[in-house]
Amino acid sequence: MRKLDEAHLCESVGDSTSTYFMKDQKSVTGLYTERQKNHFLVHSVACLGTEMHLAACPLEFNKGNATASCPGGVLPAVVSCIPGPLYTHSLALKKKLKTTTSVRLKGGTHQGEGRVEVLRGSEWGTVCDDRWNLQAASVVCRELGFGSAKEALTGARMGQGVGPIHMNEVQCSGQERSIWNCRFKNITSEDCQHTEDASVRCNTPYMGFHKMVRITGGRSQYEGRVEVLSLDVNRTQRWGLLCGEGWSTREAMVVCRQLGLGYANHGLQETWYWDGSNVTDMAWSGVKCVGDELALSQCQRHKVFSCQKTATRFAAGVICSETASDLVLNAPLVQQTVYIEDRPLHMLYCAAEEDCLSKSAAKANWPYGHRRLLRFSSEIRNIGRADFKPKAGRHSWVWHACHGHYHSMDIFTHYDLLSLNGSKVAEGHKASFCLEDSECQDGVAKRYECANFGDQGITVGCWDLYRHDIDCQWVDITDVKPGNYIFQVVINPNFEVAESDFTNNAMKCNCKYDGHRIWLHNCHIGDAFSEEAERKFEKYPGQLNNQITRK
The missing domain is CATH 3.10.250.10 (SRCR-like domain)
Known part of the structure; x- marks a missing residue:
C-alpha cells in the first residue's frame, strides 16, 4: 500500500473502530489541504479496531491506479492523532493523558519494549507466556501510550523477572483498555516459571x-x-x-x-x-x-x-x-538470615584494615572488647541479558594480603541502617573482593570463579552468594540505640557498571532493634511494590504487611 500522502482512503474508513496510533505531522490547515486531493487507492475499509495495522483490515482497492473519485461521492478519510504521555511536551496534555499505573515494561533495549509486569494489589509481578499473542501485546502497548504491538515475545526474551507471576493464558480481543480487562488464569509456581515471562515490542512514534x-x-x-x-x-x-x-x-x-x-x-x-x-x-x-x-x-x-x-x-x-546485565538482591534471604553477633576485636584486624567497621572502632581498646554486628547473607542474581563484569580490568585489581583476595571494584554494595527520617545511623560497605558464580539455574553453566586469579563476574542466570559469616558482610551497630529503623542494601551504588535497570538495585526492610535482638520484616527490592505502598512503608515502618494483599 502506498503512503497516505500519495493516495488517500475514502471516508468510509473513518469509523471509531479504525483509529490507529501514529505521529501527527500535519496541522489542521494541512489536513484540510490534504482532504482536497482527489486520488483514491483504497475504499470500504472495515476494521474491528483490533488489527495490528491497516493492511490487516478488510478493504477494497480501486482497480488499476488510484482514481479521481471515491465510490458514492464521499470525501477522503482524515485521521488526527495525539502522542502518548511519554512523547508530548504539553504539560496540560500530560495531565490529561494519564499514564497507566497497572502495567509497565522492564528490561527492554529500546523505548516501547520490555518484559510485561502488572500490578496486583500492591505488588508487581510478571505474565506467563502461555497463549501470549499480538492481541494481548497490543492491549499492553496501547495502555502504555504506544501504538499496536510489533511482536509478542515469549521465553523471557527481555530477561527474567523476580517475585510473583500474576497472570497465565491471557486472552484479549484487542479492544480492551487494560490487560486486566482480558480473560486470564491465576497460576501457581508449578504452572509457570520466570523462564516463561512474556514480553512485547510496540510500535512507537517517529520523533527524530x-x-x-x-x-x-x-x-x-x-x-x-x-x-x-x-x-x-x-x-x-x-x-x-x-x-x-x-x-x-x-x-x-x-x-x-x-x-x-x-x-x-x-x-x-x-x-x-x-x-x-x-x-x-x-x-x-x-x-x-x-x-x-x-x-x-x-x-x-x-x-x-x-x-x-x-x-x-x-x-x-x-x-x-545491545544488551546489559541486571542485578537484583534476594530480599527474602536477607530477612531469613539476619542476626546479631558480638565479635571480639582481636578477630577484626583484617576487617578494620579494609574499613568495614564504624569510625568509633578506631578509639576502641584493641584487642580487648568487641563490636556488635548486624549480620546477614546476600544473594545477588543477574536477571539481565549480559554478564555483569567489573569495570576495571584485572591489571588494575588491588591485592589485599590480609584476606588474600583481589578487589575488582572499589565499592560493590552499600549496607545502611537509616532512621525513620532517612538519615544514616550506621553503615557498612563491601568491596567486590570476589565476584563469581556461586550457583546457577538449571541449564546455565558457571563462567566466573575467583580462585587462582580467575575471571570475576556474574553470568546471566547465576548468582553470587555472600554468606553471613564472611568478613565485612555486616553493618557495625555498636553505637546504635534501640528503636525502629529502615535497613537498606544498594548494589552497584555508584553506577560503575551499566545495567538495564537501576530501580531494582536497592532493597529495604523494616528493622526493629531492642538492644539485644534484631528483626527484619517487609524486605523488598526497590520497585517491587506500588508507589502508594512504598510511601506507606517509609512513613509507617512495620505496617506494610497490613497494606499489601498477596493473591
Whole structure:
C-alpha cells in the first residue's frame, strides 16, 4: 500500500473502530489541504479496531491506479492523532493523558519494549507466556501510550523477572483498555516459571531524536565521541562536542538509547584514543541526566558553557551495547538470615584494615572488647541479558594480603541502617573482593570463579552468594540505640557498571532493634511494590504487611 500522502482512503474508513496510533505531522490547515486531493487507492475499509495495522483490515482497492473519485461521492478519510504521555511536551496534555499505573515494561533495549509486569494489589509481578499473542501485546502497548504491538515475545526474551507471576493464558480481543480487562488464569509456581515471562515490542512514534546527536571516531558504530547539533552565537546549527567533566554511565545511557544502540557499557570522560572527526569545539557542559530521558536535550546542562578542560581529548564519549546485565538482591534471604553477633576485636584486624567497621572502632581498646554486628547473607542474581563484569580490568585489581583476595571494584554494595527520617545511623560497605558464580539455574553453566586469579563476574542466570559469616558482610551497630529503623542494601551504588535497570538495585526492610535482638520484616527490592505502598512503608515502618494483599 502506498503512503497516505500519495493516495488517500475514502471516508468510509473513518469509523471509531479504525483509529490507529501514529505521529501527527500535519496541522489542521494541512489536513484540510490534504482532504482536497482527489486520488483514491483504497475504499470500504472495515476494521474491528483490533488489527495490528491497516493492511490487516478488510478493504477494497480501486482497480488499476488510484482514481479521481471515491465510490458514492464521499470525501477522503482524515485521521488526527495525539502522542502518548511519554512523547508530548504539553504539560496540560500530560495531565490529561494519564499514564497507566497497572502495567509497565522492564528490561527492554529500546523505548516501547520490555518484559510485561502488572500490578496486583500492591505488588508487581510478571505474565506467563502461555497463549501470549499480538492481541494481548497490543492491549499492553496501547495502555502504555504506544501504538499496536510489533511482536509478542515469549521465553523471557527481555530477561527474567523476580517475585510473583500474576497472570497465565491471557486472552484479549484487542479492544480492551487494560490487560486486566482480558480473560486470564491465576497460576501457581508449578504452572509457570520466570523462564516463561512474556514480553512485547510496540510500535512507537517517529520523533527524530537520533538526528540531534551522533558518535564519531570509534572502532565501530557502537562507540565514539559524542557530538550534538546545537545553535551557535549566530543561530546557525552546527555540531559540537560535550565537556567530559562529570560525564557518567547515566548520561551515556541516554545517548545510546537516543541513537537506538541499546545500553551504555561505559561513559568516558577522556577520548584521546579516538579520531576521525573534524569537530573540535565544545558545545555543551555540565550535562546531567537521570538516565531514563528519551534524548540528551531533556537532561540538565549549564546555561553558560563552563569547562576546565576544553581540549578534544577531554570530550565525552560512549561505548554502547545491545544488551546489559541486571542485578537484583534476594530480599527474602536477607530477612531469613539476619542476626546479631558480638565479635571480639582481636578477630577484626583484617576487617578494620579494609574499613568495614564504624569510625568509633578506631578509639576502641584493641584487642580487648568487641563490636556488635548486624549480620546477614546476600544473594545477588543477574536477571539481565549480559554478564555483569567489573569495570576495571584485572591489571588494575588491588591485592589485599590480609584476606588474600583481589578487589575488582572499589565499592560493590552499600549496607545502611537509616532512621525513620532517612538519615544514616550506621553503615557498612563491601568491596567486590570476589565476584563469581556461586550457583546457577538449571541449564546455565558457571563462567566466573575467583580462585587462582580467575575471571570475576556474574553470568546471566547465576548468582553470587555472600554468606553471613564472611568478613565485612555486616553493618557495625555498636553505637546504635534501640528503636525502629529502615535497613537498606544498594548494589552497584555508584553506577560503575551499566545495567538495564537501576530501580531494582536497592532493597529495604523494616528493622526493629531492642538492644539485644534484631528483626527484619517487609524486605523488598526497590520497585517491587506500588508507589502508594512504598510511601506507606517509609512513613509507617512495620505496617506494610497490613497494606499489601498477596493473591
